[in-house]
Amino acid sequence: MENENLIDGTNSKSPSFGGVGESPYIDLYKSHHESIKKHSTVVMNHIRDDAFALFEELHFPTVALENYKYTDLKAALSIDYGLNINRIPIPVNPYEVFTCDVPGIQSYLYFVVNDAFYPVNDARNKTLPKGVIIGSLNQIAENHPELVKQYFGKLSTTKKDGLIAFNGAFAQDGFFMFVPKNVVLDKPVQLVNIMRSDVDSMANSHNLIIFEEGAKAQLLVCDHTVDDVRFLSNRVTEVFVGENATYEHYKLENTHTKTTNLSTLLIDQQRSSTVLANIITLHNGQTRNTIEIDIDGENCETNLCGMVIADKNQQVDNFTSIIHNKPNCHSTELFKYVLDDMSKGGFTGKLYVAKNAQKTAAFQTNRNILLSKTAKMRTKPQLEIYADDVKCSHGATIGSLDETAKFYMQSRGISEKEARLLLMFAFTNDVIENIRIEALKDRIKILVEKRLRGELSKCEGCVICQ
Amino acid sequence: MSSNILDQVTQSDYKYGFTTDIETDIIPIGLSEEVVRLISAKKNEPEWMLEFRLKAYRHWLTMKLPTWAHLTIPDIDYQSIAYYAAPRKNAPQSLDEVDPELLKTFEKLGIPLEERMSLSGMAVDAVMDSVSVKTTFKDSLAEMGIIFCSFSEAVEHHPDLVQKYMSSVVPYTDNFFATLNCAVFSDGSFVYIPKGVRCPMELSTYFRINAINTGQFERTLIIADEDSYVSYLEGCTAPMRDENQLHAAIVEIVAMKNAQVKYSTVQNWYPGDKNGKGGIYNFVTKRGICKGDNSKISWTQVETGSAITWKYPSCILLGDNSSAEFYSVAVTNHHQQADTGTKMLHIGKNTSSHILSKGISAGQSHNSYRGLVRINPKAENARNFSQCDSLLLGDKCGAHTFPYLEVNNDSAIVEHEATTSKINEDQIFYCNQRGISTENAVGLIVNGYAKEVLNQLPMEFAVEAQKLLQITLEGSVG
Numbered sequence: 001m002e003n004e005n006l007i008d009g010t011n012s013k014s015p016s017f018g019g020v021g022e023s024p025y026i027d028l029y030k031s032h033h034e035s036i037k038k039h040s041t042v043v044m045n046h047i048r049d050d051a052f053a054l055f056e057e058l059h060f061p062t063v064a065l066e067n068y069k070y071t072d073l074k075a076a077l078s079i080d081y082g083l084n085i086n087r088i089p090i091p092v093n094p095y096e097v098f099t100c101d102v103p104g105i106q107s108y109l110y111f112v113v114n115d116a117f118y119p120v121n122d123a124r125n126k127t128l129p130k131g132v133i134i135g136s137l138n139q140i141a142e143n144h145p146e147l148v149k150q151y152f153g154k155l156s157t158t159k160k161d162g163l164i165a166f167n168g169a170f171a172q173d174g175f176f177m178f179v180p181k182n183v184v185l186d187k188p189v190q191l192v193n194i195m196r197s198d199v200d201s202m203a204n205s206h207n208l209i210i211f212e213e214g215a216k217a218q219l220l221v222c223d224h225t226v227d228d229v230r231f232l233s234n235r236v237t238e239v240f241v242g243e244n245a246t247y248e249h250y251k252l253e254n255t256h257t258k259t260t261n262l263s264t265l266l267i268d269q270q271r272s273s274t275v276l277a278n279i280i281t282l283h284n285g286q287t288r289n290t291i292e293i294d295i296d297g298e299n300c301e302t303n304l305c306g307m308v309i310a311d312k313n314q315q316v317d318n319f320t321s322i323i324h325n326k327p328n329c330h331s332t333e334l335f336k337y338v339l340d341d342m343s344k345g346g347f348t349g350k351l352y353v354a355k356n357a358q359k360t361a362a363f364q365t366n367r368n369i370l371l372s373k374t375a376k377m378r379t380k381p382q383l384e385i386y387a388d389d390v391k392c393s394h395g396a397t398i399g400s401l402d403e404t405a406k407f408y409m410q411s412r413g414i415s416e417k418e419a420r421l422l423l424m425f426a427f428t429n430d431v432i433e434n435i436r437i438e439a440l441k442d443r444i445k446i447l448v449e450k451r452l453r454g455e456l457s458k459c460e461g462c463v464i465c466q
Numbered sequence: 467m468s469s470n471i472l473d474q475v476t477q478s479d480y481k482y483g484f485t486t487d488i489e490t491d492i493i494p495i496g497l498s499e500e501v502v503r504l505i506s507a508k509k510n511e512p513e514w515m516l517e518f519r520l521k522a523y524r525h526w527l528t529m530k531l532p533t534w535a536h537l538t539i540p541d542i543d544y545q546s547i548a549y550y551a552a553p554r555k556n557a558p559q560s561l562d563e564v565d566p567e568l569l570k571t572f573e574k575l576g577i578p579l580e581e582r583m584s585l586s587g588m589a590v591d592a593v594m595d596s597v598s599v600k601t602t603f604k605d606s607l608a609e610m611g612i613i614f615c616s617f618s619e620a621v622e623h624h625p626d627l628v629q630k631y632m633s634s635v636v637p638y639t640d641n642f643f644a645t646l647n648c649a650v651f652s653d654g655s656f657v658y659i660p661k662g663v664r665c666p667m668e669l670s671t672y673f674r675i676n677a678i679n680t681g682q683f684e685r686t687l688i689i690a691d692e693d694s695y696v697s698y699l700e701g702c703t704a705p706m707r708d709e710n711q712l713h714a715a716i717v718e719i720v721a722m723k724n725a726q727v728k729y730s731t732v733q734n735w736y737p738g739d740k741n742g743k744g745g746i747y748n749f750v751t752k753r754g755i756c757k758g759d760n761s762k763i764s765w766t767q768v769e770t771g772s773a774i775t776w777k778y779p780s781c782i783l784l785g786d787n788s789s790a791e792f793y794s795v796a797v798t799n800h801h802q803q804a805d806t807g808t809k810m811l812h813i814g815k816n817t818s819s820h821i822l823s824k825g826i827s828a829g830q831s832h833n834s835y836r837g838l839v840r841i842n843p844k845a846e847n848a849r850n851f852s853q854c855d856s857l858l859l860g861d862k863c864g865a866h867t868f869p870y871l872e873v874n875n876d877s878a879i880v881e882h883e884a885t886t887s888k889i890n891e892d893q894i895f896y897c898n899q900r901g902i903s904t905e906n907a908v909g910l911i912v913n914g915y916a917k918e919v920l921n922q923l924p925m926e927f928a929v930e931a932q933k934l935l936q937i938t939l940e941g942s943v944g
Contacts, residue, residue: 066534358861370876373843383867384536385886388858393885398873 021077022059022166029169032085039087040172041141044206047153051168058162067161070346070378071288071317076260081202081232087172090114092196092226105439107190107220110134114195115203115233116173131180134189137208138173147178151210155238155266161290163262167204167236174205174235177219178212179245185217188248188437195225195233195259207237211245211273218248218437223263225255232260239267241275243297248436249277251289252444257312259285264292271297271326278434279306279318280444282451286315293322295329295357302331307431309451310343317346324357327387333364336431338424338452339375346378351392353385360387364394369401369427424452493550499523502649505550509618509652512625522638522648529642535805536834536866537774542747547712549650549683607665613658614669617685620656627658631689635718635753635782643714643749643776647683651716654684659694659725668924670699686717690725692758697728699927713772714749723758723785728766730923732931735771740829742801745773752779756788756814764791765808766922768931773802778836780809783817783845790819793919797935798831798863807837807854807868812845812878821852824916827863834866841878848878856886857915859908909935 029036029052037045060077061068084090090113108125111118117136125134133140133147141148156164175191195203209219225231241247247267255261261284269275279289293302308316322331337345349364368377381394401423409419428448435441493504502523506516531539607614613624620628638648659665690696700717713735721727729752738745748771754763765779775798781790792808810819819839827833835854856865867884889911897907912935913920920928 355861368873370873370878373876375876377871377873379871379882381867381869381882381884383856383884383886384864385856385858385866386864388861388863388888390858391885391887393883394867395881395883396869396871397879397881398871399879399881400876 022055024080025166025170026056028083028085036085036170036172039085041138043141043145043148043152044138044172046149047157047168050157051165054160055162055165055169058160058165060166061162067319067348070344070348070380071315071319073260073262073286073288076232076286079200079230079232081200081230082197083170083202083204084114084116085170085172087116090116090196092118092194105190105220105437105443106187108134108185108187109190110175110192112175112191112193112205114197114201115171115205117175118194129183129185131183132185133176133178135176136173137176137206140176140178147210148176148208151238151240152206152208153238154240155268155292155294156206156236156264159266159292161264163234163290164236164264167206167234167264171204171206171236175207175209177207177209177217179210179215179217181212181242182214183212184215188218188220188250188440190220190222192222192224193233193235195227195231195255197227197229197231200230202232202234204234205236207235209237209239209247211239211241211247213242214244215242216246218250220250220252220437220440223251223253223255223261225259228256228258230258230260231255232262234262236264237266239265241267241269241273243270244272245270246274247276249275250435250437250440251277251279253281253287254283254447255285256283257285257314261285261287262290263288264290267291267293269293269295269297269300269302272299273297274301274303276303276434276436277305278431279304280431281306281308281310281316282447284310284314284316287317289316289318289320291318291320293320293331295322295324295326295331298326298328300326300329300331302329303333303434304331305334305431305434307335307428307448308337308339308345309428309448310337310345311340313342315344315346317348319346319348321348321350321352322362323352323354324360324362325354327356327358327360329357329360331360331362333362334431334434335366336428337366337368337377338371338428339368339377340371342372342374344376344378347380347396349381349394351381351383351385351394353387353390353392355386357387358389360390360392362390362392366394366396367427368396368398369424370398371400421449421452425449493548495548496545497547497549497650501549505650505652508550509621511618511621514625514629515621518633518638519649522645523650525639526642526645526649529645531642535776535836536832536868537776537803537805539747539774542712544646550652607667610663610666611660612663612665613656615656617651617654617656617687620687624656624658627689628656628687631718631720632685632687633718635720635755636716636751640751644716644751647685647714647716647751651683651685654715655686657686657688657696657698659690659696661691662693663691664694665696668697668699682711682713682715684715686715688717688719688727688729690719690721690727690761692722693724694722695726697924698730699924700729700731712747712749715751717750717752717779719754719763721754721756721758721761721763721788724760725758726762726764727754728764729754729779730927731765731767731769732923732927733767733769733771733775736773737771737802738773738800740800742773742830745802746771747774748772748777749774750777752777753782753809754780754790755782756785756790756817759785759787759814761785761788762790764793764922766791766793766919767795767806768919768923768927768935769794769796769804769806770935772804775802775804775806777806778808780811781819782811782813783819783848784813785817786814787816788814789817791922792819792821792823793922794823795826795916795919795931795935796824796833796835797826798828798833800829800831802829802831804832805834805836807835809838810840810850812839812841812848812850815844815846816848817845818849819851821850821854822918823852823854824919825854825856825865826859826912826915827856827865828859830860830862832864832866834868835884836868838870838872839880839882840870840872841875841880843874845875846877848875848880850878850880850882852882854882854884855915856884857912858886858888
């Protein structure tokens with residue numbers, strides 16, 4: 001083992017690195033692509049050079065791009081992150097650092113530490129139904145190359161996006177989940193992403209989730225950070241939902257203010273499938289969630305929702321697009337933001353109805369509350385419709401709390417503080433109601449309440465806030 | 467049955483298509499510094515005007531065609547356009563001196579000048595091609611201190627006002643087409659309403675693109691001084707033509723304290739034939755500024771023509787308590803493309819804006835609403851409500867909405883809603899049951915759908931607008 005390459009800091013190699021941009025990564029790839037490939041698998045290496053070529057062309061996205069108009073990554077990308085390209089194991093006990101547990105949740109529990117799947121021998125995971133495969137993408141690509149090959153990169157390589165291309169070039173591992181035909185998981189699968197490092201570091205991981213015909217399961221993804229250093233994670237998740245399958249995706253982010261979380265969720269839906277995605281950001285530094293749902297079969301049901309509670313200098317941008325390629329599908333989208341202090345919110349909701357997607361019903365709502373003079377919200381709902389027999393709508397509002405409602409409660413003996421809280425809680429509640437895991441719903445209710453009371457503007461167990 | 471009606475209507479020819487034979491004074495095609503100088507010289511402009519044009523031209527050379535709009539813009543060869551055309555017989559003193567051919571043109575459009583003058587009491591500043599031909603009611607307006615004249619006259623007689631306000635709302639660097647206009651604009655209208663004056667009649671200009679291969683570059687400047695009011699109408703029809711014509715106009719409105727300006731447009735330029743051949747390219751920059759407190763600007767537009775429409779009448783709400791409105795009906799058929807909407811920039815305190823946009827697309831057309839509402843950090847208690855609805859007639863057309871809401875102040879209330887749907891078949895069925903033909907039912911429903919906007923138009927325009935809607939759409943859905 002070459003210990004000096006434990007964390008491959010890019011700074012030591014390129015003196016020209018002025019703390020900005022993509023050139024050190026381009027140099028790094030050129031000089032180290034052999035060792036990147038060596039520590040990954042054939043399937044992932046298959047797309048690597050093309051992805052790198054695309055990244056060389058596109059570079060990191062800037063605000064000049066329409067899709068990144070509200071995500072300014074300049075500051076986050078000017079930091080010299082280390083990359084663990086030689087896959088040196090990180091000494092960590094995930095159970096110890098993973099403190100934001102959901103009490104009462106019965107789940108199959110898995111960890112990804114930084115960018116690597118972290119194998120744990122958990123008794124809970126032994127009861128997985130037969131045929132279900134969950135584990136390290138790297139590992140499973142070795143054991144089941146045909147299965148992985150059939151799906152890997154099928155969505156991500158079609159996108160012209162600098163971050164996805166960067167991920168394609170540098171990601172070496174990730175989480176893999178396969179649910180075979182007609183298998184229904186009795187418990188949710190929980191994936192915990194933990195960022196742990198002693199120096200500023202970056203993690204690229206690629207998750208692949210495959211649901212065969214009639215499969216049904218829930219996935220809960222939690223993002224956490226441990227150490228008081230700057231992190232950047234760039235994760236791409238590809239999800240293939242087969243005919244009649246049901247997939248529920250919950251993403252709960254509770255990281256610290258020095259984290260930049262770039263996450264791309266690409267979902268492909270086949271005939272009569274159901275997808276529920278719920279993206280909740282409670283505490284973070286800068287977050288960009290790109291969510292693209294392609295509806296490629298008839299009679300699909302899509303429900304995308306999310307919630308953001310932000311204060312201090314937090315930035316959250318949810319960039320969503322739902323693409324109706326086939327007729328008779330139904331989609332709803334609901335995003336709610338509560339922004340305080342100097343926080344910045346961004347929302348883009350693109351609804352695309354292709355030429356032949358008749359009888360589409362698609363509805364989108366984005367509501368935002370600004371609690372301070374300095375909070376900022378940017379919203380951009382979009383409809384692009386090429387079929388005539390459709391019912392589509394979107395609505396967006398930005399405002400502050402309803403003074404009359406507050407007054408009404410105050411006149412009935414509820415303190416101003418409680419009244420504010422009640423209003424905010426009611427505001428976020430319809431996103432929480434969309435959660436179909438009871439234990440998680442209760443937990444999030446408590447977290448949101450704590451968050452709104454200001455108790456959780458620091459996260460539990462995180463070193464910065466202690 | 468229904469497809470017959472559809473064919474009948476959607477394939478009906480442009481009813482206002484004809485060319486008037488008037489000798490026009492055209493300078494050689496192409497664009498260069500000499501051409502800019504030549505235009506300026508032909509118009510006997512003062513030195514500062516030439517300087518302004520040259521500054522704009524030099525800046526334009528550094529600019530690129532914007533690509534963000536949801537439009538497919540064919541390559542435009544700016545060197546194959548004649549940048550100046552004026553009817554030979556300039557500045558007639560009375561109606562008798564106006565070219566009879568020109569008068570006939572207006573008559574065919576159903577707006578005989580005499581009629582207008584005597585019956586509707588309207589002052590018409592008729593613009594054919596680029597030079598103002600006839601200005602009526604000038605005297606009675608002049609008595610009140612109102613200046614309503616062509617832009618060139620304003621440059622000649624009121625250089626102080628022109629110098630002070632021209633380009634103060636739309637700077638010469640604003641965008642590709644606005645900059646081009648600044649360099650080569652030929653003529654346009656100028657309105658000044660003095661303090662405390664309520665303009666007694668609706669001011670109206672009819673624009674008409676006439677000569678072959680002539681880009682038309684007008685400039686309109688409306689200044690409403692304190693406590694004044696004016697309602698301004700702009701209407702366009704153009705003859706049928708095979709080659710595409712470029713049109714890049716600028717409209718600037720300045721509203722001082724307590725002033726109110728209402729600007730209404732009916733735009734029916736030649737949209738191209740049913741195969742998408744020909745038609746006007748309409749790239750317009752319209753912007754108003756509510757400079758003083760309590761001022762108000764209202765834009766109303768009915769857009770039925772042009773092969774490509776690129777138009778965003780905007781308002782800068784600078785004064786406290788100022789307000790702005792934008793009402794729009796945009797109809798596209800065949801291969802027309804429209805990308806239109808508004809920008810509302812809230813800067814002052816207690817400002818409010820209201821946006822109502824109705825898009826109707828038929829045939830293979832694309833109709834987009836694109837709008838920005840920005841609340842600046844110091845714009846306390848700003849209020850905005852936007853509604854943009856789209857109606858689809860046919861399965862080959864597209865309707866798109868691109869709203870941008872940017873809020874930097876927590877006291878703001880910003881609301882936006884949009885819907886897209888096709889004509890309700892139940893409603894058509896209901897009408898059919900009661901003996902109303904499908905064709906009439908569609909007309910009824912579309913007119914009802916656009917009613918909120920049409921109601922904002924002055925009487926004379928409302929009638930024309932309704933007719934236009936019917937011509938373009940009646941029976942497009944069976």
